[in-house]
Amino acid sequence: MDNTQHDPWAETVDVILPALNEAAGIRWLLPRLPEGHRAIVVDNGSTDGTDDIAEAGGALVVHEPTRGFGAACFAGLSAATAPIVAFMDADASFDPVDLPRVTGPVASGEVDLMLGARSPLDRSTAWPAHARLANRFLAWELRRRAGLTLTDLGPMRAAHREHLLELQLTDRRSGWPLEMVLRAADAGWRIEEVPVQYLTRAGRSKVTGTLRGTLTAVADMGRILGERDG
Structure with missing residues (x-):
């Protein structure tokens, strides 16, 4: 008789980590992944050995040569x-120990899409003012256009893999997170958010770390909003 107890979390969640030169972040976060959460590191053209570090840390490594946040996320989803599946930045700005707060309600069937609302421990360094302002605007647009009472377009998020594929997301740049939420809302998904820690990232962000990066992301998301209205 087999007395082995079944672990309900075993092989339940694939955590997709888009990565472009995130060696330090990957090295820190992989050992912190909770039980039942497998890392899929999508190397988006790194030159710092991110892929080797990820593989050595036990992650499944996927190479996506087409640059873009959405391209990397879609490669991981595929x-x-x-x-x-859960999505999380690979730059150590999120602590993987918070993942069950995001993935748990999806696994239990309470929520279809759960977002991690960022709660910065050091607001000045973890979340610069220009990035907070852009996020506040996007959250307002989601409330106005989709009736969603969200405070953050959180990069840490979770949903059922097959349901996400059915949304047929097309953006391969910075508009991916917004397109996901909008399409999920249009499909009648139950969308909620839960606070998660937001830390000062390892290295410089390609998006929130610079005003130009933030403006590019806002432009991509503005395109998504325009396409929806059209």
């Missing part, structure tokens, strides 16, 4: 096999 490679995932677990019933639930």
Whole structure:
């Protein structure tokens, strides 16, 4: 008789980590992944050995040569096999120990899409003012256009893999997170958010770390909003 107890989290969640030169972040976060959460690191053209560090840390490594946040996320989603997928920045700005707060309600069937609302420990360094302002504007647009009472377009998020594929997301740049939320809302998904820690990232962000990066992301998301209205 097999007395082995079944772990309900075993192979339940694939955590997709888009990465472009995130060696330090990957080295820190992989050992912190909770049980039942497998890392899929999508190397988006790194030159700092991110892929080697990820593989050595036990992650599944996917190479996506087409640059873009959405391109990396889609490559990870395509490679995932677990019933639930989570997305998280690979720069150590999120602590993986918070993942069950985001993935748990999806696994239990309470929520269809859960977002991690960023709660910065050091607001000045973890979340610069220009990035907070842009996020506040996008959250307002989501409330106005989709009736969603969200405070943050959180990069840490989770949903069922098959349901995400059915949304047929097309953006391959910075508009991916917004397109996901809008399409999920249009499909009648239950969308909620939960606070998660937001830390000072390892290295400089390609988006929030510079005003230009933030403006580019806002432009991409503005395009998504325009396409929806059209």
